[in-house]
Amino acid sequence: MSDPKDFVAVLDSDARRTPRRIACITKRTSPQVRVKDEDRVMTYPEVFFRVAVAIEVLAIALVVISLLWNAPLEELANPMHTPNPAKAPWYFLGLQELLHYFPPVVAGVLIPGLVVMALIVIPYFNINVEAEGLWLRNRSRRLRIFGIVVVVFCIFLAVFDVWVALVPTIIVAAFMLLAARTDPQTAQGFKRWLVGKPLSFWIMTWFLVELFVLTAIGTFFRGPGWSWVLPWRA
C-alpha cells in the first residue's frame, strides 16, 4: 500500500493545477487496486508439459475407442439405390433438419451464411454496441424491441411448422425475460449472474441450444422419409 504521506490535502482555486478527484462507489462494490504484474510461469516446461499430458490422455482415449468400435463401412456406393434416410455427417444434421422445413436456399445457404457472418462479427459487436448486461440500461425500450423480435420470429417459425426450433427459442426467451424482471440491486446467485449477461451472450446461448437440439434430433430421432423415430426402436 502507498504511503499516506503521498497525499496532501490542499485547497486551491486553480482546478487545472490541482484537479479535484471524487470517488463514487456504487452499491455492492468496493475500491480495489488492480494488479499490474501477476505471477508468470515458464512456458517450457510448465505449459508444454501440461499440453503434452492433455494430448496423451486424449490419444489414449481415442486409441481405446478405436480398439473397441469399428468405423462404419457400408456396401459399395450405388448411385441407383438411395438409402432412406440419406443422412449427411452428424455436424450437418442440424442443417439437414432445417432443410426439411425451409427451401434449400434458406436452410442451405442463407442460414449457414448468416451464422458464419454472426460468428465473425461477435467480438467486434461486443465492444461497439455492448459489453454490459442487456437489461441494465433502457430496460423498457429494450423489452419492447425484444418482445416484437421474439413474437415475429416465433410466428415465422410456427408458420413453417419448425416446432423443434421454436421450443428452444421460447425457453431462451423465457430466461431473458427472467433476467429482465430481476432487480440487479437485490438479485442473488443464478439470477444475479443472468442479469449481467450482454446481448451477445444471449444470442450465442440461443445458437448453442438450437445447434444442440437440431443436431440431436437429426442424428437420433429421424428415420425413413425424415419421419420421427425413437433411437432405441430404429
Next chain:
Amino acid sequence: MANTLDQLVEQVRENRIWRSIFRSGTGASNLHRALFVQQNVFLHLFSVKARKRTVGFSATWYLGAMTFGTFLILVITGILLMLYYHPSVPQAYADMKDLQFVVSSGVFLRNLHRWSAHAMVFLVFAHMFKVFYRGACRPPREFNWVIGVVLLLVTLLLSYTGYLLPWDQLAYWAVTVGSNIASAVPVMGSKIRFLMLGGTAVNANALLRFYVLHCVILPFAATLLVAIHFWRIRKDGGIYAGEPAIEGKSE
C-alpha cells in the same frame, strides 16, 4: 541408473553437433528455458512465459491443445492411410476392404482416423464456445477469433471431404445430400456444384477432387492458419486470463 542416464543426456546436449543444432545449451535456469522456446522455429510461436492463471485446467480445459492433438493424430494416421489408398472408382472401396482384411492393423488405423476426425469437429466447437463464454474473444483478441472461425470452416470441410473417400453408400449419399445444398445457391448454384464435383453428379472426378482437397489443399491451409492462430496468442498478449487480478485477493 537415473544418475547415469541424466549424465548421458547432459553429455549429448553438450556435444558440439547437438549444440550446433539446438543453441540454447544445457542447464535448467530460466534463461535456458526461455531460450529453448525462443530459439526454436516452431516453439517461438509461443511466448516464453505464461500467466499462471491461464495454465490450470479451469482456464481453457485444454480444448485448443486437444484439438491440435487430434490434428496431429489425423496427419499421422492420414499419411499412413494414403499408402494404402487409390482415389479411383471402385478401387477406393476395395482399398477399404483391404484395410479391413489384408493390411496389418488396417482396421485400427482407419478407426483411429475416423474417430479422431469426429473428435476434432466436436473439440473445435467446444473450444469455440469455451473461448466465447470466457470472454476471450473480446479485443485485443478479436482477429484471432476470426481466424478461429475460418479454422472451424476448414475443419468442417476437411471432415466433409474425407467422408467421401471410402466410397461406400454412407459416403456417397452424405456427399450427394451436401452437394445438392450447394446447388441451392442463387444464380451460380449449379456452377458451384459442378466446380465442386468435377461433373454433374458425384462420380470418379468428385472422388479425385475431394481426395486432393482432403490430402493437400485443406491440410496445408489448416497448418498455415493454426500456426498464425498460435502466434497470434502471443501477439495478442497471451491466453486470456479473465478480469485483471485484484491486489491482496489473488495468489
